[in-house]
Amino acid sequence: NHPLDCPVCDKGGECPLQDLTFRYGPGNTRMSFSKLTVDKPIPVSPLIALDRERCILCYRCTRFSEDVAEDGQLIARNRGAHTEIATFEDEPYRSPFSGNVVELCPVGALTSTLYRFEARPWDIQNVPTVCTACPVGCNTSVTIREGKVKRILSRNHPEIDRGWLCDKGRFAYPHLRAADRITSPLRRGRKGLEEISWDDALDEAERLLREAEGSVVTAFSGDETTELAYALGKLLRGGLDAHSAVLPEATSDALEAFRLPLSAIADAELVVVIGDDPVVERAPIVDLWIKEARRRGAEIVTCSPTGSVPTPPGAGGETCRELADGESALGSRLRAAERGILVWSGPGGGGGARIAELAHQLGFEGKPASGAFHLPSAANPRGVALAWAAAADADEANPEPIELLVVSGDEAASNPDVRALAEKAKRVLVLTMFHELAAGWADLILPATASLERDGTTMNLEGRVQRLRRTVPPPCPDELAWISKLAGRFGVDLPPHAAGVFAELAGTLFRDLTLDELGPHAPLPARHPYVAPQAGTTPDHAEGRDGTLRLQRYRPLFSGPAVERVPELGFQRPKRDVELSAADAASRGIANGDTVLVQSNGTSVELRARVNRKLVAGVARVADEHAGDLHAAVEVTRA
Numbered sequence: 001n002h003p004l005d006c007p008v009c010d011k012g013g014e015c016p017l018q019d020l021t022f023r024y025g026p027g028n029t030r031m032s033f034s035k036l037t038v039d040k041p042i043p044v045s046p047l048i049a050l051d052r053e054r055c056i057l058c059y060r061c062t063r064f065s066e067d068v069a070e071d072g073q074l075i076a077r078n079r080g081a082h083t084e085i086a087t088f089e090d091e092p093y094r095s096p097f098s099g100n101v102v103e104l105c106p107v108g109a110l111t112s113t114l115y116r117f118e119a120r121p122w123d124i125q126n127v128p129t130v131c132t133a134c135p136v137g138c139n140t141s142v143t144i145r146e147g148k149v150k151r152i153l154s155r156n157h158p159e160i161d162r163g164w165l166c167d168k169g170r171f172a173y174p175h176l177r178a179a180d181r182i183t184s185p186l187r188r189g190r191k192g193l194e195e196i197s198w199d200d201a202l203d204e205a206e207r208l209l210r211e212a213e214g215s216v217v218t219a220f221s222g223d224e225t226t227e228l229a230y231a232l233g234k235l236l237r238g239g240l241d242a243h244s245a246v247l248p249e250a251t252s253d254a255l256e257a258f259r260l261p262l263s264a265i266a267d268a269e270l271v272v273v274i275g276d277d278p279v280v281e282r283a284p285i286v287d288l289w290i291k292e293a294r295r296r297g298a299e300i301v302t303c304s305p306t307g308s309v310p311t312p313p314g315a316g317g318e319t320c321r322e323l324a325d326g327e328s329a330l331g332s333r334l335r336a337a338e339r340g341i342l343v344w345s346g347p348g349g350g351g352g353a354r355i356a357e358l359a360h361q362l363g364f365e366g367k368p369a370s371g372a373f374h375l376p377s378a379a380n381p382r383g384v385a386l387a388w389a390a391a392a393d394a395d396e397a398n399p400e401p402i403e404l405l406v407v408s409g410d411e412a413a414s415n416p417d418v419r420a421l422a423e424k425a426k427r428v429l430v431l432t433m434f435h436e437l438a439a440g441w442a443d444l445i446l447p448a449t450a451s452l453e454r455d456g457t458t459m460n461l462e463g464r465v466q467r468l469r470r471t472v473p474p475p476c477p478d479e480l481a482w483i484s485k486l487a488g489r490f491g492v493d494l495p496p497h498a499a500g501v502f503a504e505l506a507g508t509l510f511r512d513l514t515l516d517e518l519g520p521h522a523p524l525p526a527r528h529p530y531v532a533p534q535a536g537t538t539p540d541h542a543e544g545r546d547g548t549l550r551l552q553r554y555r556p557l558f559s560g561p562a563v564e565r566v567p568e569l570g571f572q573r574p575k576r577d578v579e580l581s582a583a584d585a586a587s588r589g590i591a592n593g594d595t596v597l598v599q600s601n602g603t604s605v606e607l608r609a610r611v612n613r614k615l616v617a618g619v620a621r622v623a624d625e626h627a628g629d630l631h632a633a634v635e636v637t638r639a
Contacts (some may be wrong), residue, residue: 001036002107002371003053011108013279017056017360026285044074045092046568047113047171052084055109059102061085066524069217070291071095085109085169096284096557097492099170103153113568114171115151122188127471128155130458131169132223132379132451135251136262136285136462136486136556139521142173142452142471149173149452149472157521159261160460166284166556169571176450176472178565180435183475185435190513199342202482204444206426206489214240217425218420219454220388220411222248222378225456225468226509227501228479229384231407233391234494235487244399246418247387248381251374251461252352254540257530258359259463260371265289266296268341270333273302274355275346275375276313281557282345282375283461290343301330304346305552313552316346324361334362339544342372347554352376353533360530375461377555378411379451383459383509390508404429409448410561431479434561450562454478455498457510457518465510466522473618548633549584549620551600556623577610579621585611588636595639596608598622603629606639 006012041049056077062085065074073093077086087093093101096255102112124145131138131152139155152170156163185201186193196204207449209216216236220229225518233245265271266289273290280287294300303309303319310321323331334340340362344355352374358367359372376382403423406417412418413432422428422441431436431448446511453474459465472538484496491584493502499515506512578598590596592611597604598620605628615621620634 001030001033001325002056003035003037003051005054008117009054009108010111010116014105015108017532028467029080038461041111043112043117044087045094047099047110047167048093048111048570049116050085051109051111051412052602055085056107057083058106060104060106060388061110063209064097064101064104064309065095066502068288068291069095069097069100069296071097073345074101075506081499086462090253094571096166096168096280096572097164097288098166099167100178112151112171114174115143115325117149119145124150127469128467129469129471132458133169133172133562134283135376135379135381135461136160136283137379137458137464137466138169138285138288139466140169140562147472149176149233155488155520159263159524160462160464161285162263164285164288166557167569167572168563172562172566173452174568175433175562175565178434178453180449181433182435182445184447186435186439186442188443190385193274193442193445198477198482201444201446202486202489203498205429205446205486208404208429208444209236209240209490212240212427214400215401215403216240217244217246217399217402217404217421218406218408219246219412219421220248220384220413221411221413222376222381222384223411223451224380224467225389225451225454225458225498226383226505227276227456227498228408228454228483230387230391230501230505231480231487231494232406233388233481234492235483235490236238236387236406236605237392238492240490246412247385247388248378248422249348249351249376250381250385251376251463252533253357254360254531255372255374256463256525256528257371258342258356258364258371258372259527260369260524261524262286262289262373262462264339264369264371265341267294267340269299270299271301271341271343272330272334273300273304273307273343273345274316275351276304276316276552277345277347278304279343279345279375282377283555286373287390303621305311305621306612306614310614312616313550313619314347315346316319316344316351317354320358323538330562331362335368338367339369340364340367341370341376342616345375347377356530356533360532362587365530373461379460380458382455382463382466386459386509387505390505393504401426403427407431407438407442410434410437432564437561441624446482449478452574457498457502462524464522464524465513465518466490467515467518468596477572506555528607548600548635549580550618550628551595551623551630551632552619552636553624553627553631554621556625558622559625574623576607576626576628577622578607579610579615580636581615581617581619582613583617584636585609588638590636590638597639598630598634599637600630600632600634605630609636
């Protein structure tokens with residue numbers, strides 16, 4: 001009783017059932033009864049629509065929910081011919097990986113609301129590229145129609161993602177057409193920001209750079225291509241002798257001695273995760289690899305405020321020292337394991353170095369199946385740091401005062417620390433996609449492009465160099481084109497295209513690789529001998545005093561400028577909650593769902609209490625976007 005609606009079905013032309021019917025099926029139907037009809041479409045979530053009459057009950061979607069994502073939210077209910085796919089109590093399917101069921105569905109039963117009725121296979125093109133929503137670097141195939149991105153599918157790199165994508169990487173692309181997208185340069189004048197021509201914008205940028213006299217600080221987002229970071233570095237460090245940069249936390253070079261593909265996690269016998277943040281918030285596909293390792297019988301130990309080994313926020317460095325100690329039972333098991341995996345998943349400087357030191361002390365160099373991973377907060381922090389260092393051999397110093405602050409990208413423009421730095425700078429030049437992010441404090445705004453509009457390369461958390469390909473033309477000139485023109489005014493020779501910059505970097509950063517050698521599935525470099533990292537620090541944990549709680553701020557996966565501009569992703573964003581342990585909630589007379597006041601240093605935020613029985617006592621956990629100016633120790637009381 002499958003309906004004959006192939007001409008209007010989104011799966012038409014890409015449907016295995018349709019292909020089998022044309023190849024092996026009869027020319028006419030043997031069935032004389034009426035076809036099944038039900039109400040349609042049924043909203044599984046704001047991202048997924050269900051046409052139940054098309055469902056062939058293959059159970060791919062429910063198997064994914066149960067056996068891969070392990071969220072258990074998608075179920076088959078009723079029996080026999082009345083079986084249907086649904087969610088419990090018809091609640092929205094709220095999982096970081098829900099979009100995978102759309103791609104798994106062999107017919108047009110589960111479809112994307114963003115792609116529904118947007119295109120057909122015969123009038124689209126698919127461009128292979130890499131996702132930059134997190135440091136994993138999942139391989140993707142971007143569907144293009146009439147110069148616009150219509151959907152994003154997985155491209156299955158077996159060592160990185162095995163064909164899975166998180167919803168942020170799959171569904172955030174509509175931000176390319178956001179209402180506040182900047183397409184022309186903006187300069188601050190007497191009446192506020194006003195549009196200017198590109199010639200005037202380059203003249204103004206040159207004036208700001210020359211008047212700064214080298215007292216320039218650059219703040220990077222960490223999702224720039226390696227070529228873009230190098231171009232900015234060559235302009236500012238080579239042409240101006242600019243002093244310093246605010247770089248995102250990069251993975252330590254010392255981890256090259258313990259390099260493994262992410263797929264090796266699935267074969268581990270013991271996985272130890274250290275750090276404050278859940279792995280799914282920083283690198284969601286790594287969370288799927290860890291779940292697969294558990295299903296295969298591996299022991300998973302999480303040392304975090306909500307982990308199986310409860311630790312206070314900022315105690316990662318202390319945990320590493322304890323594991324390196326010969327008296328630690330867990331450390332002894334790691335030493336004995338032939339397939340041990342260490343993962344650092346937390347904020348703060350030096351996490352990559354600390355986990356590399358621990359792996360060295362545990363003897364992982366001599367174990368080919370043992371390795372260590374650092375999950376940074378940005379997509380390409382190491383590529384950006386290496387490119388900045390390769391741009392010029394200049395001394396680093398923090399200038400006082402800051403004559404000019406250059407802000408690169410939306411993540412940097414939305415970062416409160418960068419905003420605070422902008423208040424100290426005399427002039428601010430911002431490269432951003434969105435008007436709202438910098439309109440109130442920038443002197444000159446130059447429109448930026450998105451990763452789907454760029455050519456270049458990026459380096460994922462494994463240290464694997466992968467190629468980004470431009471999928472659609474940007475609504476503004478590419479950054480490399482105008483940076484090359486601006487660099488020429490300072491006597492710096494810089495290629496205006498990514499391929500030229502890559503060739504210039506190939507000898508120093510890319511082991512003489514060519515773009516063709518990267519290929520559709522980039523190879524993983526071999527391990528290097530261990531080199532001890534430079535001395536660094538990780539945050540020390542501090543206890544709350546006088547009845548206060550230690551504030552743990554975290555950055556959720558579904559946050560940031562791109563997610564905020566996709567209404568369909570709104571239900572995935574974190575709620576205005578403060579997480580409390582059961583003991584802390586009980587001692588304050590707070591019940592789950594109560595409205596509470598969170599206060600620190602004269603600042604207060606009204607949030608809803610959520611009791612988390614896994615959370616260590618003495619901690620209040622709040623998402624960055626709802627924490628405001630809260631920091632350090634906080635008081636939590638009923639409102």
